[in-house]
Amino acid sequence: MMGTEVCVDWTMRLAVAALFLGLTMVITRDEEEGDLCLYEALSDTDAVLCKGLEVFYPELGNVGCMFVPDCNNYRQKITHWAEPIVKFPGALEGATYILVMVDPDAPSRSSPKAQFWRHWLVTDIKGIDIKKGKVQGQELSPYQPPSPPAQSGFHRYQFFVYLQQTQNISLHSKENKTRGSWKMDKFLNRFHLSEPEASTQFMTQNYQDSPNYQTPGAGSSEPKDKPK
Numbered sequence: 001m002m003g004t005e006v007c008v009d010w011t012m013r014l015a016v017a018a019l020f021l022g023l024t025m026v027i028t029r030d031e032e033e034g035d036l037c038l039y040e041a042l043s044d045t046d047a048v049l050c051k052g053l054e055v056f057y058p059e060l061g062n063v064g065c066m067f068v069p070d071c072n073n074y075r076q077k078i079t080h081w082a083e084p085i086v087k088f089p090g091a092l093e094g095a096t097y098i099l100v101m102v103d104p105d106a107p108s109r110s111s112p113k114a115q116f117w118r119h120w121l122v123t124d125i126k127g128i129d130i131k132k133g134k135v136q137g138q139e140l141s142p143y144q145p146p147s148p149p150a151q152s153g154f155h156r157y158q159f160f161v162y163l164q165q166t167q168n169i170s171l172h173s174k175e176n177k178t179r180g181s182w183k184m185d186k187f188l189n190r191f192h193l194s195e196p197e198a199s200t201q202f203m204t205q206n207y208q209d210s211p212n213y214q215t216p217g218a219g220s221s222e223p224k225d226k227p228k
């Protein structure tokens, strides 16, 4: 293989490199900008969480088990988009479910002092609804989009669906005051929630840390936002 590097199209080279690394990916090309979009799958270790749950954002589609691609400003757009469609095709129509979305990597995966950051907590979701991707119920913590701090690396955004066996699931007032450092295991124990029925995660990092990020004025007309 060495020394035969003639004039291989670089898209092809990336695809070959990805195959070599054992990655799954789909390449799409933005018609207007000609950007290369790489949908890269999570590592096998991070993929163990991907069990029966799909998370759809506009433009991106299902990001379950993927890195949010570094193109079309997706990593910036996801910090503004409203809640995704969360679909649990295996839901029992007559059952009731709880949806939890957390960031275990707050403020960073190497030093997760504020894990778990609670991004979304909804109870009393009807099986018949979440089966079709409709998350409707008691919103104990409204959806907060992923906004990883600059220079903090990739964060995992994890989604868990639990079978809800009891009524009146609630947060203690202390838990409700802040989203960071949530003792999720205590919450789960309190309501006898052990194993999730379904789960998934995706990963993203601060968009300004991404190689393809263009600073405003250097070709991009996007306003510069301060991530939370």
Ligand SMILES: *[C@@H]1O[C@H](CO)[C@@H](O)[C@H](O)[C@H]1NC(C)=O
Pocket (backbone or CB within 6 Å): 139, 140, 141, 142, 175, 176, 177, 178, 179
């Ligand atoms: C606390 O509870 C209220 C009412 O359910 C909710 O609107 C608010 O977002 C909660 N705060 C947090 C940090 O979860």
Ligand SMILES: *[C@@H]1O[C@H](CO)[C@@H](O)[C@H](O)[C@H]1NC(C)=O
Pocket (backbone or CB within 6 Å): 167, 168
């Ligand atoms: C749940 O809360 C409602 C309203 O506060 C109350 O009427 C009901 O008895 C509670 N149910 C349980 C199981 O605690």
